[in-house]
Amino acid sequence: MLKKKVVLNFPPHLIDQPVTYKLIQDYGVVVNILRARITPREWGSMVVELGGSPKKLEAAMGFLGELGVGVEPLAREVRWHEERCIHCTACLAPCPTHALGVDRASMTVSFDQERCIACELCLRVCPYLAIEILFD
Amino acid sequence: MASFQVNKTYQEINEKIKKGQAVVVTAEEIIDLVRRKGEVAAAKSVDVVTTGTFSPMCSSGAFLNFGHAKPPIKAAKVWLNNVPAYAGLAAVDVYLGVTEPSADDPLNKVYPGEFKYGGGHVIQDLVAGKAVHLVAEAYGTDCYPNKRLERDITLKQMVNAILCNPRNCYQNYNVAVNLSNRTIYTYMGPLRPRAGNANFCTSGQLSPLFNDPYYRTIGIGTRIFLGGGVGYVVFPGTQHNPGKPRSKNGIPLGPAGTLMVMGDLKQMSPRHLVGVSLLGYGCSLTVGLGVPIPMLNEEIAHFCAISDEELLAPIVDYGHDYPAGTGRVLGQVSYAQLKKGKMTLEGQEVTCVPLSSLVRAREVAQLLKEWIAAGKFLLGEPVELLPLGDKGRGVPTAGRDS
Ligand code: SF4
Ligand code: SF4
Numbered sequence: 001m002l003k004k005k006v007v008l009n010f011p012p013h014l015i016d017q018p019v020t021y022k023l024i025q026d027y028g029v030v031v032n033i034l035r036a037r038i039t040p041r042e043w044g045s046m047v048v049e050l051g052g053s054p055k056k057l058e059a060a061m062g063f064l065g066e067l068g069v070g071v072e073p074l075a076r077e078v079r080w081h082e083e084r085c086i087h088c089t090a091c092l093a094p095c096p097t098h099a100l101g102v103d104r105a106s107m108t109v110s111f112d113q114e115r116c117i118a119c120e121l122c123l124r125v126c127p128y129l130a131i132e133i134l135f136d
Numbered sequence: 137m138a139s140f141q142v143n144k145t146y147q148e149i150n151e152k153i154k155k156g157q158a159v160v161v162t163a164e165e166i167i168d169l170v171r172r173k174g175e176v177a178a179a180k181s182v183d184v185v186t187t188g189t190f191s192p193m194c195s196s197g198a199f200l201n202f203g204h205a206k207p208p209i210k211a212a213k214v215w216l217n218n219v220p221a222y223a224g225l226a227a228v229d230v231y232l233g234v235t236e237p238s239a240d241d242p243l244n245k246v247y248p249g250e251f252k253y254g255g256g257h258v259i260q261d262l263v264a265g266k267a268v269h270l271v272a273e274a275y276g277t278d279c280y281p282n283k284r285l286e287r288d289i290t291l292k293q294m295v296n297a298i299l300c301n302p303r304n305c306y307q308n309y310n311v312a313v314n315l316s317n318r319t320i321y322t323y324m325g326p327l328r329p330r331a332g333n334a335n336f337c338t339s340g341q342l343s344p345l346f347n348d349p350y351y352r353t354i355g356i357g358t359r360i361f362l363g364g365g366v367g368y369v370v371f372p373g374t375q376h377n378p379g380k381p382r383s384k385n386g387i388p389l390g391p392a393g394t395l396m397v398m399g400d401l402k403q404m405s406p407r408h409l410v411g412v413s414l415l416g417y418g419c420s421l422t423v424g425l426g427v428p429i430p431m432l433n434e435e436i437a438h439f440c441a442i443s444d445e446e447l448l449a450p451i452v453d454y455g456h457d458y459p460a461g462t463g464r465v466l467g468q469v470s471y472a473q474l475k476k477g478k479m480t481l482e483g484q485e486v487t488c489v490p491l492s493s494l495v496r497a498r499e500v501a502q503l504l505k506e507w508i509a510a511g512k513f514l515l516g517e518p519v520e521l522l523p524l525g526d527k528g529r530g531v532p533t534a535g536r537d538s
Contacts, residue, residue, distance in 0.1 A: 086190065086410060086422065087495040090325050092477075093333040093487050104477065107494040124250060125326055127192070127412040127491070128422075 003051045005034070009070035010044040019069065020048075027060040028052060034117040047074060047117060076118045077134045080111035084130035091122040091131060140433035142179040146517040149183045149430050156511045158183040162501040163342045163429075163440055170441035179437040184508055184515065187344040188361070188426040188500030191337050191492035192412045194323060195303035195374065196421045197233040198259055198401050201296040202270060202289055204228055209282035211272035215239060216258045218269070227280060228272075228295075232258060234411075234421035248321040248416025256421030257411030259299075262291040263363070264406035297401035299363055299409075303373035305425055307345030307393035308380075308449060311336040311469055311488065313481065316455030321416020325491055327454055331481050334451070334488040339497035340444045340471030344427035345393050347440045349386045351378070353430055355518030360397060361426035361504040364408035366513065367399025369427075372522050379525070385442055389468065390450045393522060397425065408500065422493075426500040428508060430515050444472035451481065 010019070015038055020031050030051035038044035050057060064071050080100075087109045091100050099115035100122060102108065122131050152158040159182050161169060166185045170178045200221070214223040214230045218238050221230035234256035243249050261268055267288040276283045291297055313334045314320050314327035321327075324335045340346065348354050358369040373394025380392040408424030429440060448468040457464045466481065473479050474488045507513035 086493040088491055088493045089489040090335070090491060093328075093489055102477070104475075107475075124248075124415050127325070127414050128410060129252065129413060 001030075001051050002054050002057055003049055004057060005047065005049050005074040007072045007074055008046045008048060008064065009072070010038070010046070011068055012041050012043060014067060014069060015040060015044050017067075019064070019067065022063070023050075023060055027063060028056050029060045035119065074118060076120075078113075078116050078118050078120075078123075079132045079134050081130045081132065082111075084128050085109060086128055086130075088127065091126050094121040094125055096121065138435070140435065141176050142431075142433045144183070144430070144432050146430060146515050150514045152183055153508055153511055153514055156509070158508060160184045160186060160505045160508045162498070162505055163187045163347050164498070164501070166437070166440045167341065167443045170437055175434040175437040175441070178441070179431050179434040182431045182437070184431060185347060185429040185436075185440045186426055186501045186504040186508065187342055187347050187429065188424070188497040188502075188504065189305060189339045189343050189492060190408075190424045190496035190500060191339075191422060192323070192414070192420045193301060193304045193423045193425075194235050194420045196299070196301035196423055197231055197255060199229060199231055199296070199298045199300055200294055201229050202272075203293070203295045205282055205285045205287075207282045208280045209272055209274045209285050210277055210280035211274050211285070213273040215271045216268045217253070217261065219253070219255050219258050221255075223272070231300075234259060235418050237419055244416060248326075249418075250415060251413045251417070251419040254411070254413075254419030256419050259401070259421055260406050260409055260411040262297070263401060263404045263409055265290060265292075291402055298398060299367065299401045299404065300370075300396075300398045301423065302396050303375060303394045304397050304423060305344055305373070305395045305427075306338065306391045307343075307349070308388050308447075309336065309338050309391050310452040310458075311449045311474065312454045312458075313451060313466070313486065314455040315453045320455060321414070322454050323414055323417045323420070324454060325489075326415055329455075331484060331486050334474075334479060334481070334486045335491055336449060336471075336474050336488060337491040338449070338471075339490075339492055339494055340447055340475065341442070342494070342497050342501055344425065345395075346387060346442065346447055347429050348427075348436070349382070349388065349439055351393065351522035351524055352436065352439075353432065353518070353521075354395070354427060355521035357516045357518045357520075358427060359514065359516035360399075360428070361424070361500055361507075362397055362399040362404070363401070363423055363425075364405030365399055365401075365403030367397050367425075368516065369395050369518070369522075370398045371396040376522065378523060383448060385446055386439070387442065387447055389448060390465070395522075408496075424496060424500045426504040428504060428513070428515060444475060445470055447471045449474065
């Protein structure tokens, strides 16, 4: 199964359409919603992870394109610089997904890219500037 | 004089160190040893206990002598990588404080400020071997005619570089929470409203002054691990306040003793001197510091064996009480609890994180242990111990202990 993190941008008239439902039901892709900001009568955006065979994903993309949903790759990636990290654990408190975690016995901090939704909450909390956001 | 069953002198222990025969354990290892064997047996078998801490220590800085130019200069204003250093000393001596931000830092104008670069970062760059940009201005005198100097300089090229920290290594410290309704940005890190998180900052049972709460062995002349090199305790630190209330086991219940420390910056390493940017507060330097405790008698073993369960830290509200200087303490919490990552405050579960690094504190204690075991590091016998009593002398700081 292929996994892809993308940002979906919905024009206002599509906000009340069951787009995610169709993706799952009609195109058989796994949709994992990581973040969503939807306000009536405005552009909405959603960060999702789509999973499925390359063929299914392609079909799903085609569907979204036809509908008028903007699809962009997740342009931001969070980079954790292990060599700069001193394992103070300050970044753990704000991280909503536990992408940043600690092993209590050794108190060593680690970062799980897979879980990170690039919400940036940890970024400025790190006193050692060990977490950075990269743009494509 | 109390009489002990075990009586060792610094000289005896140093003789063993020189022969490579000294038994050295860390402040974590001694706890189990004392539990199993008892204080007297542990005191007999162990010669030195090593401690360690790795925390932002704002009262730090370095004396730098950058050497004379031709023609010579009596520097009056000096910047290193655009961070101002104090030049009100002899011609080419300056003191670079770690909390000094870059001259063009926007500070808290865009709140909360990020404070990306400051004195602490300059020190880290210097020990990492990087060249820093030096600018010096002077008014010019008959003997020092030069009015401006600008050059890149490395730590190696400096005549002297001495780390000299007036207040490090606090004996116990506050656990910071914020009971107000907005996020606040403090030297204890960002604190979310309504006690959204709790930040603490000592390494507990590994922390130097927790292992010698009555300063039986630590004083002027104690040789220490400092920033990856060798340093010394040179005086009681500023705000050294031994009179703070203590719990029954002798451990102060709040910030009490402090150390003024010094060492040759040229031997130190960027792994153990790390620049810090505290959101909305400022910049600083995180210092790796370890003190060896000589096992002179079983009383020392007793104190070294006090563990996280029995070490209590005061919980303080930085939303109101701390800035108002009320001195109110919300309660006490053990380091064992804090290290679990969660504590309860008035029925509410609060996430706690240390600002200091336990991983690196352990590394400091371990390195110091290796140095001593290998005969590379001898104990320094203090010419005077840190002052213990005389409560009347300290000016009350009303809970403002940063
Ligand atoms: S960006 Fe968000 S999800 Fe990713 S590590 Fe930081 S806080 Fe966690
Ligand atoms: S806040 Fe920064 S230094 Fe501290 S554990 Fe997280 S990444 Fe590491």
